[in-house]
Amino acid sequence: MSIGVTLNGAMHDRFESILSEDALRFVAELHRAFAPRIEQLLIARRDRQAKLDTGADRFDFLASTREVREGTWKVAPLPEDILDRRVEITGPVDRKMIINALNSGANVFMADFEDANSPTWENNVNGQVNLFDAVRRTITFDGGAKKYALNDKPAVLFVRPRGLHLIERHVTIDGKPARGPLFDFGLFFFHNAKEQLARGTGPYFYLPKLESHLEARLWNDVFVAAESALGIPKGSIKATVLIETLPAAFEMNEILWELREHSAGLNCGRWDYIFSFIKKRRADASALLPDRSLVSMDKAFLDAYSKLVIQTCHKRGVHAMGGMAAQIPIKNDPAANDAALAKVRADKLREVQNGHDGTWVAHPGLVPIAREIFDAHMKGPNQLERLRDDLTITREDLLAVPTGDRTENGLRHNVRVGIQYLEAWLRGEGCVPLYNLMEDAATAEISRAQVWQWLKFAAPIQWADGRNEPLSRDRLKTIVEEEMNALGERTAGGRFGEARAIFEQLAGAEQFEEFLTLPAYDRLLDT
Numbered sequence: 001m002s003i004g005v006t007l008n009g010a011m012h013d014r015f016e017s018i019l020s021e022d023a024l025r026f027v028a029e030l031h032r033a034f035a036p037r038i039e040q041l042l043i044a045r046r047d048r049q050a051k052l053d054t055g056a057d058r059f060d061f062l063a064s065t066r067e068v069r070e071g072t073w074k075v076a077p078l079p080e081d082i083l084d085r086r087v088e089i090t091g092p093v094d095r096k097m098i099i100n101a102l103n104s105g106a107n108v109f110m111a112d113f114e115d116a117n118s119p120t121w122e123n124n125v126n127g128q129v130n131l132f133d134a135v136r137r138t139i140t141f142d143g144g145a146k147k148y149a150l151n152d153k154p155a156v157l158f159v160r161p162r163g164l165h166l167i168e169r170h171v172t173i174d175g176k177p178a179r180g181p182l183f184d185f186g187l188f189f190f191h192n193a194k195e196q197l198a199r200g201t202g203p204y205f206y207l208p209k210l211e212s213h214l215e216a217r218l219w220n221d222v223f224v225a226a227e228s229a230l231g232i233p234k235g236s237i238k239a240t241v242l243i244e245t246l247p248a249a250f251e252m253n254e255i256l257w258e259l260r261e262h263s264a265g266l267n268c269g270r271w272d273y274i275f276s277f278i279k280k281r282r283a284d285a286s287a288l289l290p291d292r293s294l295v296s297m298d299k300a301f302l303d304a305y306s307k308l309v310i311q312t313c314h315k316r317g318v319h320a321m322g323g324m325a326a327q328i329p330i331k332n333d334p335a336a337n338d339a340a341l342a343k344v345r346a347d348k349l350r351e352v353q354n355g356h357d358g359t360w361v362a363h364p365g366l367v368p369i370a371r372e373i374f375d376a377h378m379k380g381p382n383q384l385e386r387l388r389d390d391l392t393i394t395r396e397d398l399l400a401v402p403t404g405d406r407t408e409n410g411l412r413h414n415v416r417v418g419i420q421y422l423e424a425w426l427r428g429e430g431c432v433p434l435y436n437l438m439e440d441a442a443t444a445e446i447s448r449a450q451v452w453q454w455l456k457f458a459a460p461i462q463w464a465d466g467r468n469e470p471l472s473r474d475r476l477k478t479i480v481e482e483e484m485n486a487l488g489e490r491t492a493g494g495r496f497g498e499a500r501a502i503f504e505q506l507a508g509a510e511q512f513e514e515f516l517t518l519p520a521y522d523r524l525l526d527t
Helices: 023-056 063-070 095-102 121-135 179-198 211-230 254-258 270-282 300-315 334-354 366-375 408-426 441-457 473-486 487-494 496-507 517-522
Strands: 005-007 087-092 108-112 140-142 146-147 158-159 165-175 176-179 203-209 238-243 263-268 320-325 357-362 432-434 435-439 460-461 468-471
Touching: 005 023, 023 140, 023 165, 023 176, 023 179, 023 211, 063 254, 087 095, 087 366, 095 108, 095 121, 095 140, 095 146, 095 435, 108 121, 108 435, 121 179, 158 179, 165 179, 176 179, 179 211, 179 357, 203 300, 203 517, 211 238, 211 254, 238 254, 254 263, 254 300, 263 300, 270 300, 270 320, 270 441, 300 320, 300 334, 320 334, 334 366, 357 366, 408 432, 408 441, 408 460, 408 473, 408 496, 441 473, 441 496, 473 496, 487 496, 496 517
Parallel strands: 087 108, 087 357, 108 158, 158 203, 203 238, 238 263, 263 320, 320 357
Antiparallel strands: 005 165, 140 146, 165 176, 432 435, 460 468
16 A cells, blocks of 8 residues: 555455555554554563563662652543443454343443454454444344344443554554554544444543553553544543553552543453563562462452552542453353352452452353442442542562462363463464353463463472472473373364464473463464
């Protein structure tokens, strides 16, 4: 194209309307203005990590922004349609999922181009087609035996673009691959922002993987530029930032400050936060975690950070959203189903009693349960009046490590989940039910990061035969082989060989790979 944009992906039905010259020109303008800053911010991430690894830096609240933390400012008022967000559902951007999620009875549906989406070209652009129709409420899906359409009261739509670290290799701008988040945000905003405002809602987003207030400043500048380019009133965009990295936990006030005209609050992205806790403290043997099942939201660093989210957001007059319930209904085992739902109820009760303004679920079947809990304990649309001045969360609290065992069962579970999720992701599926939980890229990251951490520090493992000995590379290789054999004949098909190779490479690497989706993206088949 004469606008400096080259498309390298196949053009399917309706792709030309989404990838119009005007839309791509808008994306290219954002890219030229902000891609260099994204690259600088990614370099800053690497530089800080190097200092953390050598002890030249440490996690703490910033002295340079003390005035922001101690100030009495608040974010801009929220639109009426997102004052009550007590139940939110998340999921990928495939057509049937969008309809079911919007119809689920949740207050909000977050359509996810990131952790729940395998970023094939077809998934990404079809996702934009699907959301175009969803905004206009014309979206339908013919499932053969059943046809799907929106009901009269669909959830409010939020969209999560990809993280700053990801590219869209099928689009080059001035010879460089497009930045994934600018591509996702730009296309959706260009096609839908005015339509959403005309319908009494607005362009609402979730921002993933932020590590600093400078990254929030980047996004705020992107929003201002986008609003100006399309003649949309400044502040129309509202964005909730996922606090899902350890560095961001020390800059919550600063992140809200940077986005104060565009902020819709913060969310506890619990799974990525556990992954980040391991990743960012990769050189710290004192940060060894127990089995994933024991790293729960009521303990140590997770309890501290979730309460700090509430205290920070309510001080600034904006929502503090709780975390994901990854359980899914278990149809053929009533006892197991009851046990799973009891965990959901306990988790949501903890959140609402602590002061969260809403929560996340991964399955429509959990919406009524979450709503029941929040309705019983949150009589108004939110809990912004609960300032939680009784809490004092310290640096040490945010770094506290939960106690518990590291077991052979926990290790094997990590191997099973990590490899099976990667295999599905390589086939274009980003959200996968495994062992009665809805797994996405974040939980796969925990799986491979824990194995890496235990291997690096020769962490003692409680083996099934009663021994308490460190994990070795040879033992890990044997366990991977045994778990693949246990999956049976289906490993002969699909992409299990590649998934296993990626998992073993990442888990056994000398240097920690920042994101598993980076090397995996090189193997992702174009569809």
